[in-house]
Amino acid sequence: xxxxxxxKIAVEIYDRLSAMVGxxxxxxxDVIEVVRPTRFANFTPRDRQVIxxxxxxxxxxxxxxxxxxxxVAIAQQFNIRLHVMPSERNTDAIDTLLNQFASDVRxxxxxxxxxxHTFDGNALFGVFGNQITFTSDGGLEGGNLPLIVTYRVSxxxxxxxR
Amino acid sequence: xxxxxxxxxxxxxxxxxxxxxxxxxxxxxxxxxxREIKAVVTRTNAAVLPEGSDLNTPVFEIAxxxxxxxxxxxxxxxxxxxxxxxxxxxGQPVSRRSIVRLLEHDEGMLLLECR
Numbered sequence: 001x002x003x004x005x006x007x008k009i010a011v012e013i014y015d016r017l018s019a020m021v022g023x024x025x026x027x028x029x030d031v032i033e034v035v036r037p038t039r040f041a042n043f044t045p046r047d048r049q050v051i052x053x054x055x056x057x058x059x060x061x062x063x064x065x066x067x068x069x070x071x072v073a074i075a076q077q078f079n080i081r082l083h084v085m086p087s088e089r090n091t092d093a094i095d096t097l098l099n100q101f102a103s104d105v106r107x108x109x110x111x112x113x114x115x116x117h118t119f120d121g122n123a124l125f126g127v128f129g130n131q132i133t134f135t136s137d138g139g140l141e142g143g144n145l146p147l148i149v150t151y152r153v154s155x156x157x158x159x160x161x162r
Numbered sequence: 163x164x165x166x167x168x169x170x171x172x173x174x175x176x177x178x179x180x181x182x183x184x185x186x187x188x189x190x191x192x193x194x195x196x197r198e199i200k201a202v203v204t205r206t207n208a209a210v211l212p213e214g215s216d217l218n219t220p221v222f223e224i225a226x227x228x229x230x231x232x233x234x235x236x237x238x239x240x241x242x243x244x245x246x247x248x249x250x251x252x253g254q255p256v257s258r259r260s261i262v263r264l265l266e267h268d269e270g271m272l273l274l275e276c277r
Contacts, residue, residue: 041208041219044259045277047243051217081217085260087192087242140262 002159005122005151006076010036010054012119013078013109013147017050020108027104045140047085048101055079060150063124071162073124073152080105080145094141095133102131102145109147122161123151169270173227177271178202185248187224189234190258192243199233201226203248211277220250222259222276228269236267239274246276 003011020031034050035043043051055077063073082101084094106128110116117126129146154160163171178184178200185203190196204223211217224246227233234244245258263275 037217041217043219044245044257045211045219045262046260053216055216079216085242085262088240090242140260 004158005153005161006054006057006074006158008122009076009119009149009151010052010078012122013080014052016109016111017052017080017105020050020104027108029101029104031104045083045085047083049083050105051079051081051083053079053081055146063150063152065152065162069155069157071152072155073150075148075150077129078147078149080109080147081142082145083140083142085140094135098133098141098143102143105145119149119151123149125150166269169268170227170229173270174200174229174232177225178227178233188247188256189226190245190247191238192240196247197231199226201233201246205251219277220259222246222248222250223265224248224261224274224276226272226274228267228272234272234274236264236272239264239272246274248276 014034014036017034020027021033024030029048031050032046032048036052037043057074057076060073060075065071082105084097084101086097126147126149129148131143131145133143135141152162154162180200183202184200186198187201188196189199202225206221208218209221211219228236230238241261241264244261246261247256247258249256259276261274262277265275266273
């Protein structure tokens with residue numbers, strides 16, 4: 001069964017980030033796991049954990065094309081959440097840890113440099129949105145690094161790349 | 163025996179009595195050590211992770227004696243990595259859940275939030 005193009009992009013993002021797990025040579029942040037949550041939340045918050053979810057998907061008329069069927073361009077936001085839960089005894093500034101984490105994740109996603117934005121030939125381009133830092137009343141800290149990926153498919157078949 | 167001592171004693175022998183409402187769970191410290199302890203676990207429905215806005219995770223409120231052997235001492239607890247091993251639903255296999263918050267504590271008990 002062919003996958004929807006947006007799912008192929010999601011899998012590509014997941015695969016790229018999963019390569020960070022256990023690779024402390026290429027990336028200083030030792031990512032512990034990358035999760036696409038199930039309906040019943042198959043994860044517990046952990047330090048240096050990445051959670052990928054999908055946010056809003058918006059049509060992009062300027063990149064859509066007329067035809068039978070028309071080709072529709074869609075900008076899909078992926079929320080890449082970076083969880084930071086260092087030990088209470090850790091004396092590093094939380095922002096320092098998060099800055100390093102976000103930097104490593106961004107560098108990982110932007111590989112290979114010349115074609116990262118196509119996500120294995122499935123997208124027109126990708127851009128990072130405004131990073132939001134979240135803090136809590138003693139719980140986990142971290143940030144959301146939104147990645148907006150624009151792709152184009154047939155209006156009547158989201159598995160057909162256009 | 164002071165009131166302080168009585169509160170501590172009651173936390174272990176009355177509130178966390180496994181013959182009543184308490185159950186055995188495992189406390190995993192960040193440093194890799196673990197021990198079995200008695201606790202009263204309140205399993206609630208999944209709730210939005212406050213820091214994640216659209217992420218739902220199960221919530222567990224766990225009451226344990228404030229003690230380094232029968233429970234968890236407030237000064238040993240590390241909210242950055244300590245975990246609890248428990249059944250998400252009664253009868254399900256045990257899984258490890260992070261302790262994300264210390265909701266309340268006094269000399270006798272700790273009330274923890276796990277996700």
